Amino acid sequence: MSSQNKKNVARPIGVFDSGLGGLTVVKELRRKLPNEKIIYFGDIARLPYGIKSKKQIIECSKENTQFLKSKNVKALVVACNSSASVSIPTLKKIFKLPIIDVIQPAVEAAVRTTQAGRIAVLGTQATIDSGAYQKAIKKKDEKIKVFSIACPLFVPLVEEGWANNDIAKKTIETYLSSLKSKKIDVLILGCTHYPLLKTSIQKFMGDKVVLIDSAGPTVKTLAEKVLLNQKSIGSNKALEICVTDFPRNFVKIGERFLGHKMEKVQVIQLSKGLLRGKESMVLSSE
Ligand code: DGL
Numbered sequence: 001m002s003s004q005n006k007k008n009v010a011r012p013i014g015v016f017d018s019g020l021g022g023l024t025v026v027k028e029l030r031r032k033l034p035n036e037k038i039i040y041f042g043d044i045a046r047l048p049y050g051i052k053s054k055k056q057i058i059e060c061s062k063e064n065t066q067f068l069k070s071k072n073v074k075a076l077v078v079a080c081n082s083s084a085s086v087s088i089p090t091l092k093k094i095f096k097l098p099i100i101d102v103i104q105p106a107v108e109a110a111v112r113t114t115q116a117g118r119i120a121v122l123g124t125q126a127t128i129d130s131g132a133y134q135k136a137i138k139k140k141d142e143k144i145k146v147f148s149i150a151c152p153l154f155v156p157l158v159e160e161g162w163a164n165n166d167i168a169k170k171t172i173e174t175y176l177s178s179l180k181s182k183k184i185d186v187l188i189l190g191c192t193h194y195p196l197l198k199t200s201i202q203k204f205m206g207d208k209v210v211l212i213d214s215a216g217p218t219v220k221t222l223a224e225k226v227l228l229n230q231k232s233i234g235s236n237k238a239l240e241i242c243v244t245d246f247p248r249n250f251v252k253i254g255e256r257f258l259g260h261k262m263e264k265v266q267v268i269q270l271s272k273g274l275l276r277g278k279e280s281m282v283l284s285s286e
Contacts, residue, residue, distance in 0.1 A: 009227045012037040012240070014068030015077040018049035018060075020243075020250070021155075021192025022079030023257035025102065028215035029077075029222070030238065035229040038239050039071050045244035045270050048155060049082040050124025050191070057126060061087035065095050067242075067268065075100065075226040077218065081190045082124045085132035098225050105217035106188050107136040111144065113210050116185040120147040122175075123190035124155070133190055147182050151175045151194075158193040159253050164200055172197065172204050179205070188212045196256070242266045 015026055019042050026040050041064055043049075049057050061083045068076060075098040078084045078091070084101035092099055110119050121133040128150040137146050153171050162168050179187075187209050189195055195213040202211055241254075246267050254262050 005227070008074060009229045010037070010231070011072055011074035012039045013075050013077065013222070013226070014039050014041065014065075014071060014073030015079050016041040016043070016061075016064040016068060016083070017080040017192055018042070018082060019044045019047040019192075020254045020257050021158075023254060024192055024195050024213075025077060025079040025215045025218055026239065027257070027259045028219045032219045033223060033228060034238070035232055036238070037229070037233060039068060039073060040239065040241045041068055041268075042241070042243040044247060044250075048124070049080060050126045050152065050155065052082075052126060054086045054126070054130070057083055058087045058090050061091060062094065065091055065099075069095060069097065071240075073097065075222065077222060078102065079192055079218075081192065081214070082126040085123070085127045085130035100218060100222045100225060102192075102214035102218045103132055103136055103190070105221040106190065106212050106214035107133060107140060108221075109217040110186045110188050110212050111137060111140045113212065114144065114186045116183060117141070117143055118145045118147070118182060118184040118186075120149065120179050120182065120184045120187045121190050122149050122151050122154070122187065122194060125150045125152055127190055133188060145182075147179060147184060149175055149179070151191075154191065154197060155193045158196045158256075159249075161252075161256065163196050168197065168200050169204070172200055176201070176204060184209060186210050186212060189214070192257075240264075240266070242268050244268050244270050 013036050015022055015038060026038055029038060043060055043064055046060050065076060078101045081102055084103045088101050119137060128148045134146045134148055137144050157168055157171060189211060198211055
């Protein structure tokens with residue numbers, strides 16, 4: 001490999017989400033590709049995206065990508081389903097870098113898995129209304145029957161840490177009971193937060209339904225499309241977390257998604273709703 005190529009593969013992978021939920025994808029990335037440096041960008045100040053208009057989500061996604069581009073990333077992972085469902089064509093048109101979203105890999109895994117040809121998709125209102133999952137599944141196999149349900153209360157439930165209590169169970173039952181009679185055998189968790197409800201959703205749907213969490217398939221796709229770093233890197237250099245706000249409970253929620261302690265976080269200032277390049281160092285989570 002030439003020294004130029006070596007330099008290129010050592011560049012970081014950028015991951016963005018509307019908040020901290022995308023750290024579920026980072027967790028999988030770090031597990032599977034430990035030599036990759038990751039820059040995570042969470043647009044907490046403008047969260048949630050799931051209830052915003054398509055236009056607003058695209059604007060935020062463009063700015064998030066611009067920011068990560070300025071960090072010299074070699075590839076971008078759009079970990080936010082709400083963003084991925086509406087902004088990918090625009091991002092691909094504007095930015096010249098490999099862009100991997102969470103929808104396509106999850107759809108490929110779901111279509112490969114279903115035997116019954118009946119798949120359900122859960123997501124935010126924006127994701128479900130966009131029809132992105134439905135269209136991507138039909139494109140692969142138009143005979144597959146797709147059932148989609150928006151589950152807006154799942155996001156605050158997870159952030160509260162209520163993944164397995166009675167309220168979580170009741171909410172899951174309320175949203176998903178109509179699915180019970182649909183004879184689905186695959187269910188896509190089409191939102192960054194939903195993997196944390198996996199155990200409760202699996203219990204409600206029963207063992208015969210396979211739950212697809214997009215993190216695994218997304219990392220696999222990334223590894224196939226992007227030149228990877230072969231050299232080991234120090235773990236303290238492996239993850240840089242940038243956010244547009246530092247709210248209460250930040251550390252608790254972030255560490256729940258990431259699965260381990262966060263060491264350092266940078267807050268990116270927003271000026272009139274736009275990202276300003278200025279950064280301020282904030283915390284050590286001890
Ligand atoms: N990250 C969002 C998603 O995956 C969920 C939170 C939000 O609504 O912004 O759709």
